[in-house]
Amino acid sequence: MNQNSKKKLTEVFASIKTEADKRFKEIKGDDDQNILIGMATCGLASGAIEVKAAFEEAIAERKINAHIMPVGCLGHCYAEPLVLIEKPGFPPILYHNVTPGKARLLVKAFLEEGDPVFEHILGSMEENDIIPSVMEFQRFNQEKRIVMANSGLIDPEDIYHYIAKGGYSALVKALTLEPEKIINEIQESGLRGRGGAGFLTGKKWQLTRDVNEKDKFVICNADEGDPGAYMDRTLLESNPHQIIEGMAINAYAIGAEKAITYIRAEYPLAVKVTKKAIEQAKEIGLLGKGILGTDFNLDIVIFQGSGAFVCGEETALIQSIQGERGMPQPRPPYPSQRGLFGKPTIINNVKTFGSIPPILKKGAQWFRGVGTEKSPGTAIFSVVGNIVHAGLVEIPMGISLRSLIFDICGGIPEQKKFKAVQIGGPSGGCLPEHFLDTPIDFDSLTLAGAMMGSGGIVVMDEDTCMVDVARYFLDFTQKESCGKCTFCRIGTKHLLDILERIITGKGKEGDIELLERLSIDIKEGSLCGLGKTAPNPVLTTIRYFRDEYEAHIREKRCPAMMCRALTAYYIDLDRCARGCDACVGSCPTEAIFTTRDRKKGIDQTLCVKCGECMTSCPVEYDAVIKVSPPELAPKIERPEEG
Amino acid sequence: MIKLIVDNNEIEVEEGMTVLQACLDNEIYIPNLCYLKEMDNPPGSCRLCLVEIDGYNQPITSCTVKVEEGMVVRSNTEHIRKLQRTAFELLLSVHHVDCKNCPANRKCELQRIAKFLHFGLKLKRLEPLDREIKVEGDHPFLEYVPNRCVLCGRCVFVCKKKNGQAMLSFAKKGFDTVISFFGEDNSARVSCEECYACAEICPVGALLVKNSKRSAHQRLAKNNNSQRPRPSGRGLKKGNNSLAASIPTLPGGALKGGGK
Numbered sequence: 001m002n003q004n005s006k007k008k009l010t011e012v013f014a015s016i017k018t019e020a021d022k023r024f025k026e027i028k029g030d031d032d033q034n035i036l037i038g039m040a041t042c043g044l045a046s047g048a049i050e051v052k053a054a055f056e057e058a059i060a061e062r063k064i065n066a067h068i069m070p071v072g073c074l075g076h077c078y079a080e081p082l083v084l085i086e087k088p089g090f091p092p093i094l095y096h097n098v099t100p101g102k103a104r105l106l107v108k109a110f111l112e113e114g115d116p117v118f119e120h121i122l123g124s125m126e127e128n129d130i131i132p133s134v135m136e137f138q139r140f141n142q143e144k145r146i147v148m149a150n151s152g153l154i155d156p157e158d159i160y161h162y163i164a165k166g167g168y169s170a171l172v173k174a175l176t177l178e179p180e181k182i183i184n185e186i187q188e189s190g191l192r193g194r195g196g197a198g199f200l201t202g203k204k205w206q207l208t209r210d211v212n213e214k215d216k217f218v219i220c221n222a223d224e225g226d227p228g229a230y231m232d233r234t235l236l237e238s239n240p241h242q243i244i245e246g247m248a249i250n251a252y253a254i255g256a257e258k259a260i261t262y263i264r265a266e267y268p269l270a271v272k273v274t275k276k277a278i279e280q281a282k283e284i285g286l287l288g289k290g291i292l293g294t295d296f297n298l299d300i301v302i303f304q305g306s307g308a309f310v311c312g313e314e315t316a317l318i319q320s321i322q323g324e325r326g327m328p329q330p331r332p333p334y335p336s337q338r339g340l341f342g343k344p345t346i347i348n349n350v351k352t353f354g355s356i357p358p359i360l361k362k363g364a365q366w367f368r369g370v371g372t373e374k375s376p377g378t379a380i381f382s383v384v385g386n387i388v389h390a391g392l393v394e395i396p397m398g399i400s401l402r403s404l405i406f407d408i409c410g411g412i413p414e415q416k417k418f419k420a421v422q423i424g425g426p427s428g429g430c431l432p433e434h435f436l437d438t439p440i441d442f443d444s445l446t447l448a449g450a451m452m453g454s455g456g457i458v459v460m461d462e463d464t465c466m467v468d469v470a471r472y473f474l475d476f477t478q479k480e481s482c483g484k485c486t487f488c489r490i491g492t493k494h495l496l497d498i499l500e501r502i503i504t505g506k507g508k509e510g511d512i513e514l515l516e517r518l519s520i521d522i523k524e525g526s527l528c529g530l531g532k533t534a535p536n537p538v539l540t541t542i543r544y545f546r547d548e549y550e551a552h553i554r555e556k557r558c559p560a561m562m563c564r565a566l567t568a569y570y571i572d573l574d575r576c577a578r579g580c581d582a583c584v585g586s587c588p589t590e591a592i593f594t595t596r597d598r599k600k601g602i603d604q605t606l607c608v609k610c611g612e613c614m615t616s617c618p619v620e621y622d623a624v625i626k627v628s629p630p631e632l633a634p635k636i637e638r639p640e641e642g
Numbered sequence: 643m644i645k646l647i648v649d650n651n652e653i654e655v656e657e658g659m660t661v662l663q664a665c666l667d668n669e670i671y672i673p674n675l676c677y678l679k680e681m682d683n684p685p686g687s688c689r690l691c692l693v694e695i696d697g698y699n700q701p702i703t704s705c706t707v708k709v710e711e712g713m714v715v716r717s718n719t720e721h722i723r724k725l726q727r728t729a730f731e732l733l734l735s736v737h738h739v740d741c742k743n744c745p746a747n748r749k750c751e752l753q754r755i756a757k758f759l760h761f762g763l764k765l766k767r768l769e770p771l772d773r774e775i776k777v778e779g780d781h782p783f784l785e786y787v788p789n790r791c792v793l794c795g796r797c798v799f800v801c802k803k804k805n806g807q808a809m810l811s812f813a814k815k816g817f818d819t820v821i822s823f824f825g826e827d828n829s830a831r832v833s834c835e836e837c838y839a840c841a842e843i844c845p846v847g848a849l850l851v852k853n854s855k856r857s858a859h860q861r862l863a864k865n866n867n868s869q870r871p872r873p874s875g876r877g878l879k880k881g882n883n884s885l886a887a888s889i890p891t892l893p894g895g896a897l898k899g900g901g902k
């Protein structure tokens with residue numbers, strides 16, 4: 001780019017930036033009061049709409065001058081609805097689990113009377129003398145926000161907010177550079193794809209750039225089909241422009257003029273927010289024809305996927321856009337060479353695109369300074385399961401699983417013991433306690449038998465049966481198999497059947513070995529990543545919890561006492577209180593009878609093992625006992641009628 | 643021409659050919675079900691044709707890789723045979739084995755692969771899997787037997803190839819996947835009654851010409867002796883332009899010395 005056009009480009013963007021700063025200042029000036037309400041899907045699910053209405057009503061009623069700003073997600077899903085209040089004279093204060101009642105209280109007490117209502121505060125967002133800062137929490141302290149830097153702090157539906165925070169300046173910088181230079185920078189940053197496989201992003205871009213074709217495509221993969229994972233959704237709902245900016249930089253670098261964001265249709269809010277973002281970017285000349293006065297053109301459209309898990313696989317995703325059955329195709333050719341409609345196509349994950357603008361802005365060396373040598377940057381996880389502070393976290397790569405689970409996410413609730421962590425989505429691996437010091441990065445996790453995946457983490461406590469966990473995940477992947485190839489279509493079904501056999505007490509000698517052998521062949525023989533990884537939960541649970549499999553098969557015993565066919569409830573007659581009826585009504589199948597001396601017994605033939613009687617038995621008696629194998633339950637005869 | 647080494651033998655083939663085709667043309671049999679010579683993008687779905695190729699860190703389907711000068715291919719290793727047997731065993735576990743009453747008996751590709759891999763048709767490690775399948779719709783001329791279908795997709799391919807638009811396709815997903823006919827026999831195309839390309843190409847007895855418990859091959863063979871398609875393909879002459887000619891085959895002798 002010559003000096004003249006460079007100048008023009010900077011000028012055009014400078015006027016946009018001025019406008020953005022002006023608009024942002026209007027609402028976020030030094031003496032403005034602001035109420036930021038987390039309104040991504042997680043916030044909405046916890047009642048953010050009602051909270052927003054309560055704030056609106058209260059400030060109108062009390063004639064208070066304050067802006068209400070819907071923002072995205074800060075990641076603290078356990079504390080939603082989250083509200084951040086900015087009031088001159090105070091640091092910005094974060095309130096958790098806000099209800100309409102609390103909202104009214106905050107308007108009156110804090111905004112009107114200046115009392116920040118300490119008991120509802122989560123923390124302040126800045127160091128100060130009055131209110132404890134959130135930085136004192138491990139969570140805030142250890143997190144490192146690169147992709148989520150602005151999530152939850154700006155209005156995702158107003159492009160000027162992002163621009164006021166420095167957004168789109170990376171695109172401006174990119175447009176002044178030679179495409180090769182950009183690709184070099186990404187290569188040097190060592191960024192690896194965040195969609196699962198961890199392929200080097202710069203290398204992929206280079207491959208596509210090198211193909212001599214006029215038409216090329218950029219696709220952002222927001223299919224996100226892992227059960228329980230919602231990182232990509234949240235990013236699009238909280239700050240879609242950072243993703244769009246990343247896509248635009250990519251398109252410019254490889255020479256593409258068309259891009260597609262593939263979002264599953266079950267994400268209506270993400271679709272809506274992204275659509276609006278694309279429109280706004282087009283309106284002010286950041287997308288469309290002649291972007292910012294240069295000769296770079298880019299159109300982005302949204303494609304709504306039908307929500308099949310396998311459609312997240314890149315070749316299946318392409319098929320699906322082309323209107324075919326979403327079935328994976330053999331690779332090579334890779335999409336980077338021959339992708340959508342046979343044209344070279346870059347497919348990257350939402351988080352991968354989200355990492356691009358910060359890298360260009362701050363440089364490859366800065367990015368390399370975060371995370372580990374082979375896995376630079378941050379990882380975004382959704383942590384769910386038996387965990388105190390579930391939610392989204394963005395951490396530097398290399399932090400140990402232990403820090404993530406215990407320091408950042410608060411550990412296991414109810415003083416239960418940690419048992420395993422499933423990492424990498426439904427086809428990740430289950431790692432036991434002695435892997436807790438494994439650093440979270442692509443290679444260490446793969447080495448341990450798990451994988452980075454796209455960022456789902458399920459924490460499991462001592463009450464979890466690992467055979468059942470394997471069955472649960474297999475049930476998912478088996479149902480999601482596209483049915484194309486032999487190993488996955490039929491092989492995973494056999495795995496599932498054998499696991500089902502084991503948890504219902506019908507396991508046979510040799511089943512463990514059969515599971516292992518089939519798993520290994522399925523991994524090696526399947527066509528796509530789904531089949532190649534689906535056996536991971538089976539293999540890792542066998543590797544690390546083999547004794548549980550053996551107990552199920554040989555002793556018909558479930559060590560965690562979770563498998564219904566292998567457990568029984570009985571009532572300890574020494575503890576049961578004569579004449580007490582507490583459990584009788586709780587039983588859905590009328591399996592509880594009265595013995596001759598007016599105590600209670602359970603008819604094992606009627607019992608469905610729901611455990612209701614155990615819950616209803618008063619603590620002072622605590623007479624209902626659960627055992628495995630079921631033979632351990634003493635036989636108590638039901639007295640003859642009459 | 644391109645030279646490559648397969649199982650220590652040097653073979654010479656035309657450029658642009660798949661490794662599988664190259665082997666088959668040179669009397670090296672590699673089990674296969676879903677590949678047809680005419681396919682531009684073979685689906686790679688049956689996974690029987692796996693081989694080891696130097697430079698690939700995992701076994702790869704030979705039907706999806708083009709030959710390259712100096713390529714070193716191994717089809718006859720212990721490891722490859724193990725994978726092929728497992729794939730075959732999996733297919734068998736959903737296949738209703740009843741050869742005596744099957745019209746494809748002795749022409750069936752499964753029987754041939756079983757022989758080649760020295761793998762009995764009886765299941766040893768695995769339980770047979772029952773698929774509850776309701777075949778929807780009824781085709782006036784064709785009968786589909788899901789419990790025999792190996793979902794190779796050949797029928798879908800030839801139908802599309804011959805008629806421009808496939809009248810049958812994969813339906814449902816995962817373990818429940820089946821082939822289904824759609825729509826009426828529309829008049830813009832050749833009537834199924836005059837075609838039967840799908841029944842002709844089916845490597846097992848899963849697509850049959852209706853009202854004749856004989857397979858399409860038998861029926862066609864009776865009608866038209868001169869252009870006799872042979873899906874199992876033994877001894878096919880090159881240059882036969884029937885669609886069945888595109889079925890990869892091996893010359894008779896190659897059956898020996900395959901699996902262990």
Ligand SMILES: Cc1cc2nc3c(=O)[nH]c(=O)nc-3n(C[C@H](O)[C@H](O)[C@H](O)COP(=O)(O)O)c2cc1C
Binds near residue numbers: 197222310347348
């Ligand atoms: C079964 C399956 C599901 C996948 N789902 C997703 C997904 O939801 N999102 C995603 O970004 N990548 C998914 N992938 C990985 C993609 O195929 C592809 O590798 C990725 O989008 C590339 O982007 P990246 O280089 O930025 O990671 C999936 C892969 C498989 C095998």
Ligand code: SF4
Binds near residue numbers: 310327484527529
């Ligand atoms: S591995 Fe599974 S999902 Fe992938 S192509 Fe094969 S059947 Fe389909």
Ligand code: SF4
Binds near residue numbers: 796797
């Ligand atoms: S009907 Fe025959 S040709 Fe068609 S998919 Fe099934 S086995 Fe293959």
Ligand code: FES
Binds near residue numbers: 692706
């Ligand atoms: S996968 Fe190659 S022939 Fe079926």
